[in-house]
Amino acid sequence: MNNEVKLVIEKFKEVxxxxxxxxxxxxxxxxxxxxxxxxxxxxxxxxxxxxxxED
Numbered sequence: 184m185n186n187e188v189k190l191v192i193e194k195f196k197e198v199x200x201x202x203x204x205x206x207x208x209x210x211x212x213x214x215x216x217x218x219x220x221x222x223x224x225x226x227x228x229x230x231x232x233x234x235x236x237e238d
Contacts, residue, residue, distance in 0.1 A: 192236065197231050 205211040210229065217225035 195233050195236050196238065199236055199238075202230065202233065 185206045202211045202214070205214055212223060212230050215221070215230060216223055219226065221229070
């Protein structure tokens with residue numbers, strides 16, 4: 184696997200650990216919006232993808 188892809192997946196795993204600490208999905212999405220300045224829709228999609236990544 185490409186080294187850059189591996190790094191991105193590892194970063195997503197770190198973000199997943201942070202999001203797991205936020206019990207409510209809506210609050211986790213709010214966190215992503217605040218941190219990234221992306222739209223709520225984009226962050227909701229990202230949340231769903233990130234949470235599917237296996238540890």
